[in-house]
Structure formats: C-alpha cells, structure tokens
Amino acid sequence: MSATVDDLERALARLAAEQAPVDATAVLDELHHRHGRRRATRVALGTVAVAAVTVGIVVLAVGDDDGSTVVRTVPGASEATAGAGTEVAELPGDADREVFLRPDAPPADIEAVRAALLADPRVEAFHHLDHEEAYARFVDLFEDDNPQLVEFTTPESLPTSFVVALVGGADADAFADDLRALPSVHDVVAR
C-alpha cells in the first residue's frame, strides 16, 4: 500500500472530521465580552491623567482583566470592619469602578484613598494596582500593537489605581463623586 499526497489529505480530513464540534457561539460571546471590557478600559483611560515619560511621550494607560481571578484577603491588610471594604490580593472578578490616582500621588494620598475604601460600606472588595502591576497590564495591552510605546514607558510613569467591587445596590455615581474629592484622585471610571 502506498500513500499519495491526495491520500494524505483525505486522511487528514477524516481525522479532522472525527473531532468533536466546538461551541462557536459561546466562544464568540466570550471573545466579544473580553474585547468589550478591554476597549472600554482603554477609552476610559483616555480621560485619565497621564504621565509624560522621560522622552516626552505621553502615555495613555492601562488595563484589562478577564474577571476570573480569585479574591483573597491580603495578609496583614487592615482589618475590615463590618460592612466596609476588604482589600484583596488580586483583582475582584466583578469590579465595578477603578479609582485612578495621579502618577505622582504621594504615599500619604494613596493611603488616604485606601483608608477611605476600607471604611466605605459601599465597598465590597478592592485591590490596589501599584506601578509595577499597572505596568504589567500596560505591557499586555500594548506590546503587540505599539511596542515602541512600551519601550519608552516606565512603571513610574503610569498611574496607580484601586479596582473596586461595590456591594449590591450601592450608588456607584455617588461613590465616584466622593472619591474624586480626595487628594490625588484623578478620576473614577466604570469597568
């Protein structure tokens, strides 16, 4: 018995046909969901204060998550009081808002935002994205489309943020207005 190229192509087609079909609709929905979140984040970030990096390139920053991370309590994090926010080690999967600080926010201002979130009964959980974590997301978001932007961007040039999951029924607009009043908070955007 010999094998021609035609025989081979028919055999490959049979092997492919034997594979179970995929649920294309479900995958397509997931792709659009991920893409929508990513695009919304990028658009929102266009309004966020942005740092000029040392070479003068203005950076619009950052972010995407797939909402699938596990929520854990940060060891050593401040004790949450009943009904107030809890700081978690990873992005809350059902985050509602992201509070962006100015890139040059002093530590005292960052701590003031953290304290406000810990004390706020509208907050279910939150996670602080420091410069390094913001940079990791920035690289993920832009490395394919704009590697030069990544090359000229430093972690310190990106704004840090708090990603916040609100309790059910909380007034997200009022929450955003309250946070915007704190020092070094540039904006609060929907996620």
Place this chain on the structure above:
Amino acid sequence: VAEVDFDAFFRARFDGVVRALTVATGDRGAAEEAAQEAFARALRRWPRVSRMERPGTWVYVVAVNVLRRSFRDDERLRSPAAALVAPEGAGPDHAGAVVTGVTLEAAVAQLPARQRLVVVLRHLAGLSTAEVADALGCAPGTVKSTLHAALARLRVELAEEDPT
C-alpha cells in the same frame, strides 16, 4: 460593521482551526486555547487583519506560535500524538485502527510531532510552504524536506503493515 465581519469570519473558520490544531497536536484543550487566543488577537486588530489577503492564514500562524510557547517546556510538540486517533467517543472501527496501525490516519498520528504539524498546516489547513515556514520560524526548504520525510515515513509504515 467590522464586528459583523469578524463574526462571519469566526463562524466560518474557528471550528476548522480547532480541528486542524487538534489533529496536529493530539491535544484538544491546547488546540482550543490556541485558536481562541489567535481569534481574540484577530478581533483586537480586526481592521488590519480583515484587510489581509488571507486572514485565515494569519490566525493559523498566531495560533501555532501560541502553541509553540505553551508547549515549550514539555514534550507534546516533540512526541507522537497517540491519543489523536482514539479521541473520546471514538467508534470501535477507529480503535481497531489504533491497535493494528493499518490506516493512514493511524500512521499520521504516529508521525513525529514536528512532521505532523507541518503536514497538517500544509495539507489540511492549506497554508503555502512559505506560510508554514513563517509559522514555524524556519526556512521554506526545511518545510519541504520535512514534508518529504513525513510522506516517505508514511509510505514505509504502510508498506510494513501491508506488504502487498
């Protein structure tokens, strides 16, 4: 409009890409993940990808690169896909083919992983020799010699099983 175009492209091509990558790797889960990641990247830059002459080929190239990265630390792209011809739910005829090794499908599944990947990309996915070379980061001549070796091996294996 662009997203409608993408949806049509996705529905026309996703299933085929998953099947081809499954045949190439013997790993359905890895095939689905790589295909999904490749189509996600296509969606992200759809205005550009949609203007390509062969966007389907671009997806294969991206997916193969995803696979190569995910398999870098293990043996899956270097070992035969024995599981390939006995997928879950395979019928008894097919199982028989695995045992006796008399079918071309079984012989394909026993090809070294690199040869099988090249064969699938060229003769199932329909990529050109140059496109396969791009996907695998090698010279077109290497693709041709790999295809030649794969076909020769298949002929030998089939001849050994069926000397008539």
